[in-house]
Amino acid sequence: MVLPTLIGNERLKQALGGSAHSLSGGTLMLEGPAGSGKRTAARSIAKALLCENKSAAPCGQCGACIRFEAGSHPDYELFNESGGDIKVDAVRELRARSFIRPSEAECKVFVVHAADKMNFQSQNALLKVLEEPRASLFILLAQSRDMLLPTVRSRCMIYALAPLSDSELLSALRERAPNHTEAELQDACAAADGFLGAALLQLSGERAGCAALAARFCDALLKDELSVLEACFEIGKLPREQFSLFCDAACVALSRKILQGGVQTGALLRIYEYLEAQKRKMQQNASVSAISGALAAFCASELSFGG
Known part of the structure; x- marks a missing residue:
């Protein structure tokens, strides 16, 4: 799998270097602070998995890729985008949705934001989902894996998003924030602890x-x-x-x-x-x-x- 929109994080890219379709039925956990690229990584993985061409990188041209970018792919679902606390009833609803057959792709992709904000009951409800066979990939986004039960963590392939080097981050900022001065970019870089999202927020x-x-x-x-x-x-x-x-x-x-x-x-x-x-x-x-x-x-x- 190739993740063209994710900068740095070579360990994650190498770990997911095989076919995206081998992830179907599994659970990924992407760990990192706000602005570390968890959402970008999740989108890249989901897009590659749903692409009709089944290549290492999403083609960006097929109907699935076009619908994905438009936010209308029926087999891609975002859960708890607001990042609030996750109640057990919401997890049960997610469980029910995970058993609905994919509309177009071979599997569905569920991205769970702020998964580490589930309480004990919610995590146990999620565990039942992860233990059951399904035609779907779950991607859990978390700031800290330690907030999740060991039984939940044991069901996940866990990858920590790594900070970028100063040169990588500065290069990305020059490309994405061209209207800012070099001094502003360097100040944002210094305050962002190596994470692009945090640097862009600074700007x-x-x-x-x-x-x-x-x-x-x-x-x-x-x-x-x-x-x-x-x-x-x-x-x-x-x-x-x-x-x-x-x-x-x-x-x-x-x-x-x-x-x-x-x-x-x-x-x-x-x-x-x-x-x-x-x-x-x-x-x-x-x-x-x-x-x-x-x-x-x-x-x-x-x-x-x-x-």
Whole structure:
């Protein structure tokens, strides 16, 4: 199998070097942080499997490839695209759909986003699916395999998405973000830990939005409790991929306020340290809404608002 849209990750490409059709009936788990290329890899694998020409790489010209790119291939299904918690009833529905015969291809492909956000009951329900013979490929996307039961992991071929080298990442950014300056590309590269999706997010308008929210949050800390609650409410709406950007921007803004000194300096320093800890929690699969609620409570306990 050839994965032309996936940059780097030679180990994964070599491991999947045979025919895509040999994967039918199996389960892959692609592991990596947000922006690591899990979705790109899953799309490439699915497209190769569904291509009518059954070659190593998808031809891009057959009816199946055209329908795939248009988002209308009947044998390609995305599950939990929002990345939220996965309830057991949703897994049971997925199980029922996995037994429906393919419409066009030899097998169906199910891509399960944020598979590591399944609770114990959901994982056990999924395990029943993975244990049963079926004409389908499951691709589980996860930030951490450790969040999944050993019994689920044992049913998967697990591949960790590897970070790109600086030269690979910079080359990809030059191609995909030609309107940015070399300095902007290098800054994005330095902040992305080797992952293209994270670097592109750094360059997008979402970064500016996160910076604006971070500035509002830091200003609120010096106003009143209601302003802090309102800012944290907006923080709770952020997608997981943007929360780390917010934390980075907020820590920079907090650093500036701490250097300015003042009666709240000690509290701001503790909030800075708390934010750093919450960013690490996010990497361990905590929810943004839960973190933002805890952040609001922590700020209220640390700050002395006027009067």
